Amino acid sequence: xxxxxxxxxxxxxxxxxxxxxxxxxxxxxxxxxxxxxxxxxxxxxxxxxxxxxxxxxxxxxxxxxxxxxxxxxxxxxxxxxxxxxxxxxxxxxxxxxxxxxxxxxxxxxxxxxxxxxxxxxxxxxxxxxxxxxxxxxxxxxxxxxxxxxxxxxxxxxxxxxxxxxxxxxxxxxxxxxxxxxxxxxxxxxxxxxxxxxxxxxxxxxxxxxxxxxxxxxxxxxxxxxxxxxxxxxxxxxxxxxxxxxxxxxxxxxxxxxxxxxxxxxxxxxxxxxxxxxxxxxxxxxxxxxxxxxxxxxxxxxxxxxxxxxxxxxxxxxxxxxxxxxxxxxxxxxxxxxxxxxxxxxxxxxxxxxxxxxxxxxxxxxxxxxxxxxxxxxxxxxxxxxxxxxxxxxxxxxxxxxxxx
Numbered sequence: 001x002x003x004x005x006x007x008x009x010x011x012x013x014x015x016x017x018x019x020x021x022x023x024x025x026x027x028x029x030x031x032x033x034x035x036x037x038x039x040x041x042x043x044x045x046x047x048x049x050x051x052x053x054x055x056x057x058x059x060x061x062x063x064x065x066x067x068x069x070x071x072x073x074x075x076x077x078x079x080x081x082x083x084x085x086x087x088x089x090x091x092x093x094x095x096x097x098x099x100x101x102x103x104x105x106x107x108x109x110x111x112x113x114x115x116x117x118x119x120x121x122x123x124x125x126x127x128x129x130x131x132x133x134x135x136x137x138x139x140x141x142x143x144x145x146x147x148x149x150x151x152x153x154x155x156x157x158x159x160x161x162x163x164x165x166x167x168x169x170x171x172x173x174x175x176x177x178x179x180x181x182x183x184x185x186x187x188x189x190x191x192x193x194x195x196x197x198x199x200x201x202x203x204x205x206x207x208x209x210x211x212x213x214x215x216x217x218x219x220x221x222x223x224x225x226x227x228x229x230x231x232x233x234x235x236x237x238x239x240x241x242x243x244x245x246x247x248x249x250x251x252x253x254x255x256x257x258x259x260x261x262x263x264x265x266x267x268x269x270x271x272x273x274x275x276x277x278x279x280x281x282x283x284x285x286x287x288x289x290x291x292x293x294x295x296x297x298x299x300x301x302x303x304x305x306x307x308x309x310x311x312x313x314x315x316x317x318x319x320x321x322x323x324x325x326x327x328x329x330x331x332x333x334x335x336x337x338x339x340x341x342x343x344x345x346x347x348x349x350x351x352x353x354x355x356x357x358x359x360x361x362x363x364x365x366x367x368x369x370x371x372x373x374x375x376x377x378x379x380x381x382x383x384x385x386x387x388x389x390x391x392x393x394x395x396x397x398x399x400x401x402x403x404x
């Protein structure tokens with residue numbers, strides 16, 4: 001008897017579902033979407049409301065600085081909570097750090113604007129008079145109105161002192177930086193250590209050094225030149241350290257290429273290293289100038305206070321703008337205080353003009369030539385082309401004569 005074979009049920013295999021492909025979404029780090037603006041505005045409004053409730057109703061605190069600090073901390077907390085609703089951890093961290101960096105820049109710019117606007121506002125009474133810039137205080141007293149007297153003698157004294165200080169600081173500072181980078185050695189390490197230590201030197205110590213080493217010993221009298229020496233002591237370590245850092249950034253490949261072409265070491269430094277680091281060296285000089293032009297205590301100890309014009313930096317006291325500000329604001333008279341703020345505003349203007357001139361003279365990056373430099377480079381290229389063609393023609397004629 002034949003047995004009946006039963007067919008096995010067929011197994012049905014369903015096609016596997018295709019996995020979802022992950023498409024990464026690029027985040028625009030610098031883009032600000034509309035919902036980001038609403039998040040920031042909502043966090044600002046919420047933090048201000050909570051801070052006002054905390055200070056005005058709950059605790060009764062009245063500190064303006066505390067209000068700003070608490071408001072900012074609450075803003076960061078609320079903004080982090082809002083962004084965490086629809087963003088990942090990386091985006092939350094990125095947005096909070098971006099807000100903190102933007103806030104730091106905003107605080108810095110606000111502080112600068114506050115100083116400038118407050119100084120101009122307090123000194124506008126003095127700045128509105130033309131005699132303030134073309135007269136000295138020789139015939140003006142504390143009780144005289146603002147229509148009498150000016151600060152021309154202080155402006156001239158500042159320009160003379162900073163010019164002498166720069167004429168000493170620039171060659172000495174840049175040469176020292178070149179020595180630290182191109183020569184090196186144990187003595188270079190010692191010089192770098194001394195420069196680092198002098199960067200934090202108090203200004204009063206520089207004035208005392210010049211007073212005891214040059215004035216009390218009879219080398220130079222109390223004058224503008226002595227003040228320039230004190231300013232030089234303050235500017236020199238800053239120029240050395242900043243120039244040292246800039247020269248370190250010059251690629252060694254440029255030095256090696258110049259040496260491979262047969263140039264000497266100092267020719268390489270003069271024609272390759274220094275032109276490449278030109279913009280950075282100008283920045284170093286600007287930093288040193290900003291430190292030296294605003295010094296008061298060294299000038300007070302070395303130059304003295306004067307109300308008359310003095311063009312000779314080697315004889316007689318020569319006042320500068322920072323020292324003139326100190327002399328004006330210590331007076332209780334409102335007109336003298338207005339003159340002090342006007343002098344401070346003039347000092348800001350002088351510093352701005354010096355910075356613009358420094359940037360215009362040497363602040364271009366390597367490879368960005370002025371029109372005059374481009375014309376000179378083209379003329380040099382034409383001369384090189386004529387010289388090369390003449391050399392090739394001479395060699396060709398010599399070969400023909402030799403072959404004959």
